[in-house]
Amino acid sequence: MRFSPAQRRYNRRVLILSLIYTVLLFIAVYLLARHLVTGPMAYVVGAAPALAASGFFWELGRYLLDETDEYLRMLMTRQLLIATGVALTAAMIWGFLEGFALVPHVVGYAWPIIWLAALGLGACINRMIERRAA
């Protein structure tokens, strides 16, 4: 499969972002687990990996603006809609069940992770549609 120039740029940026996220996560875990930072600095260190991970969302938006191939843009839009639908539905159902004390509490950052996983599901659905039509 050939990647469009915008996809190649997106892949490269996401790879760099993943490395930054990993480094920041290790630093945050190391410093906060040992209480080496406190006060406002602890919040900055604690939020830093999350901000790096949020960069993935920024990059997806940037890709949509960057992609000149309208069909590929449509595929990504469908993928994003699938991911958003799945993650929000899961969050809604879990929230209700949690409210009724039927399921345990789930940390907030689980939902963006589910969203990213659902993005993979969206890619699979796109591929299935492509294969069926080929």
Next chain:
Amino acid sequence: MNNRLRDLRAQRGWSQQELGERLEVSRQSVNAIETGRYDPSLPLAFRIAELFGLAIEDVFVSPSKES
């Protein structure tokens, strides 16, 4: 939307990849348009028609005229 893109491409002996390169779109896009899975935007439809030296209605079949 039905179209004659596959025939026009075949007449010139171009692969989907070659046509995609001429139109500056991916092979996937060409395939999706040819199979009617994706209707191109007006600017892309014009680019396709102009590449073959035809009018848009000579490449794409108007949905209202499809039998």
